[in-house]
Amino acid sequence: EVQLAESGGGLVQPGGSLRVSCAASGFTFSDYWMGWVRQAPGKGLEWVANIKYDGSETYFVDSVKGRFTISRDNADNSLYLQMNSLRAEDTAVYYCVRNEYKGYSDLWGRGTLVTVSS
Amino acid sequence: DIQMTQSPSTLSASVGDRVTITCRASQSINSWLAWYQQKPGKAPKLLIYKASSLESGVPSRFSGSGSGTEFTLTISSLQPDDFATYYCQQYDTYWTFGQGTKVDIK
Numbered sequence: 364e365v366q367l368a369e370s371g372g373g374l375v376q377p378g379g380s381l382r383v384s385c386a387a388s389g390f391t392f393s394d395y396w397m398g399w400v401r402q403a404p405g406k407g408l409e410w411v412a413n414i415k416y417d418g419s420e421t422y423f424v425d426s427v428k429g430r431f432t433i434s435r436d437n438a439d440n441s442l443y444l445q446m447n448s449l450r451a452e453d454t455a456v457y458y459c460v461r462n463e464y465k466g467y468s469d470l471w472g473r474g475t476l477v478t479v480s481s
Numbered sequence: 482d483i484q485m486t487q488s489p490s491t492l493s494a495s496v497g498d499r500v501t502i503t504c505r506a507s508q509s510i511n512s513w514l515a516w517y518q519q520k521p522g523k524a525p526k527l528l529i530y531k532a533s534s535l536e537s538g539v540p541s542r543f544s545g546s547g548s549g550t551e552f553t554l555t556i557s558s559l560q561p562d563d564f565a566t567y568y569c570q571q572y573d574t575y576w577t578f579g580q581g582t583k584v585d586i587k
Contacts, residue, residue: 408525472524
């Protein structure tokens with residue numbers, strides 16, 4: 364079955380760090396751009412980061428530049444989002460997404476909740 | 482940065498109604514636009530890509546149109562399963578979502 368499964372969410376204090384992961388299955392992971400989209404409680408969708416199929420290019424929304432890193436392990440079919448210097452406004456459900464080239468997201472995981480609070 | 486503005490923010494409609502949602506871009510995005518449907522507690526689902534291409538498995542009552550800066554999503558005959566929130570997304574320059582349009586029961 365073609366699917367994405369996030370893990371690693373949880374409660375973290377402001378200023379802390381957290382790494383969320385995404386396990387891909389059912390498709391050739393190394394053929395696709397991948398990314399992360401987040402949704403704060405009761406709010407809309409916000410694109411966070413994308414990574415090229417070979418990891419050679421990465422892109423971030425301005426609000427997380429310098430704090431978040433996106434990476435992938437094509438041998439392990441895994442995507443990661445390392446989040447540092449976390450703020451309350453980073454509280455959200457983080458969705459792992461598969462992208463068609465540099466475009467739209469045709470496959471979404473169920474999401475993992477990250478809560479930044481003291 | 483490209484801004485995406487959806488209207489209306491909320492739309493009340495009845496089963497069988499024809500529903501239209503508009504999405505405007507702050508600059509031309511050609512046809513690099515997607516539409517998603519999201520139900521409470523669930524991940525979004527792709528409906529339309531490249532402004533008017535229907536994703537496989539999506540009912541034909543959904544259609545998209547437009548190019549440049551103005552786009553529409555139309556549901557030709559609203560079904561009970563269609564009450565949800567809809568988002569547009571541009572992917573011409575980086576990626577930006579609209580703020581969403583909630584379609585609820587009239």
